[in-house]
Amino acid sequence: MQIHEVEGNNMRDALERARSVHGDGAIVLTHRSARDGGVTLAVADGTPGGARELEHLRSEARGLLGKRRAPSRRRPRAPGTEDVERVMRATGASQVLIDRVAEAVAGRLPEGTHPLDLAAEEIGLVFPVAKARRTPGTTSVFAFVGHTGVGKTTSIAKLGARFVRAGKRVALATIDAGSVGAVERLRAYGEILRAPVFALRDAAQLALELDFLAGIDVVLLDTTGDLARDTREIGELREVLSRTQANVTVETYLVLSAVGSLAALDGVTSATRDLQPAGCVITKLDETPVPTPALEHAMHVRLPIAFLSDGPDIARNFHRATADTFADLILRGKIS
Ligand SMILES: Nc1nc2c(ncn2[C@@H]2O[C@H](COP(=O)(O)OP(=O)(O)OP(=O)(O)O)[C@@H](O)[C@H]2O)c(=O)[nH]1
Ligand SMILES: [Mg+2]
Numbered sequence: 001m002q003i004h005e006v007e008g009n010n011m012r013d014a015l016e017r018a019r020s021v022h023g024d025g026a027i028v029l030t031h032r033s034a035r036d037g038g039v040t041l042a043v044a045d046g047t048p049g050g051a052r053e054l055e056h057l058r059s060e061a062r063g064l065l066g067k068r069r070a071p072s073r074r075r076p077r078a079p080g081t082e083d084v085e086r087v088m089r090a091t092g093a094s095q096v097l098i099d100r101v102a103e104a105v106a107g108r109l110p111e112g113t114h115p116l117d118l119a120a121e122e123i124g125l126v127f128p129v130a131k132a133r134r135t136p137g138t139t140s141v142f143a144f145v146g147h148t149g150v151g152k153t154t155s156i157a158k159l160g161a162r163f164v165r166a167g168k169r170v171a172l173a174t175i176d177a178g179s180v181g182a183v184e185r186l187r188a189y190g191e192i193l194r195a196p197v198f199a200l201r202d203a204a205q206l207a208l209e210l211d212f213l214a215g216i217d218v219v220l221l222d223t224t225g226d227l228a229r230d231t232r233e234i235g236e237l238r239e240v241l242s243r244t245q246a247n248v249t250v251e252t253y254l255v256l257s258a259v260g261s262l263a264a265l266d267g268v269t270s271a272t273r274d275l276q277p278a279g280c281v282i283t284k285l286d287e288t289p290v291p292t293p294a295l296e297h298a299m300h301v302r303l304p305i306a307f308l309s310d311g312p313d314i315a316r317n318f319h320r321a322t323a324d325t326f327a328d329l330i331l332r333g334k335i336s
Pocket of ligand 1: 146151285
């Protein structure tokens with residue numbers, strides 16, 4: 001078993017780097033912080049045989065870090081990549097992502113292309129895009145799950161409008177029937193879209209509407225923001241449908257706010273893991289100059305990104321996630 005040093009801009013950054021270089025099984029033995037916030041970790045690339053070996057590794061690691069100078073947040077850069085680092089830092093990119101993009105750019109610079117264009121190409125390769133998976137002749141239920149106020153209902157209206165424009169037959173449904181005004185708001189969107197609206201007691205009730213659903217391509221299902229309840233209900237709906245109806249599929253999409261904390265992003269992701277979400281929508285990108293952490297969160301948890309929302313307007317502020325929109329956000333902080 002070997003001890004490795006891993007430097008990062010801060011603790012989270014160093015941990016991400018340790019995980020990406022040495023794998024999920026790497027063990028942090030000790031760490032050292034510098035005055036500018038930089039962190040150096042000493043990590044072991046495996047599981048120690050027992051407490052004695054762990055203690056031995058720890059003392060070796062402490063000796064190793066004790067001899068080192070404090071880590072510096074500024075690493076030397078290949079000429080031409082300074083702009084890439086500067087703009088990515090401004091949008092909140094982690095050191096791991098900056099290094100990955102800057103190294104790819106440095107390796108290709110003799111091509112004579114502008115470093116930011118090369119960076120845009122590399123960014124396009126890094127982030128997972130959710131593929132639309134509609135099977136003709138079936139009804140797709142897309143359930144939108146996320147913390148209260150992140151933009152679930154608004155995203156449903158926006159996506160509904162896209163499907164209607166594409167000639168799909170859309171229905172809206174909600175299990176948020178108890179919240180003041182929730183059903184009325186969905187009905188108002190239903191009127192605009194000329195789409196039927198179901199206020200459901202619970203999600204499994206949707207399985208009783210099978211005759212009706214046979215004529216519908218897409219049901220957009222709104223939820224309450226109570227993640228435990230929403231997860232349970234979507235699980236039950238899937239269960240009932242799997243027994244009764246092969247032509248209806250249920251996919252979950254997480255709605256993640258770009259202004260939410262990393263703890264909130266982690267929380268919704270782990271609370272809904274059992275539903276195996278097909279992808280996510282990242283909202284409120286207009287409300288922060290640092291949109292990259294939310295995108296990186298999706299990348300770390302291997303959650304494909306389906307749509308990006310940069311304002312409340314139903315018609316204008318909803319974009320399919322693409323390599324170009326990721327590059328816009330990470331290099332310019334907003335979608336052009
Ligand atoms: N600036 C901005 N506002 C947004 C965006 N998406 C939604 N909103 C606004 O955020 C507020 C909450 O949006 P909702 O769609 O009601 O959120 P929700 O997740 O359904 O909320 P609950 O039903 O209370 O759980 C509304 O005022 C929306 O107009 C966005 O991308 N940018
Ligand atoms: Mg809502």
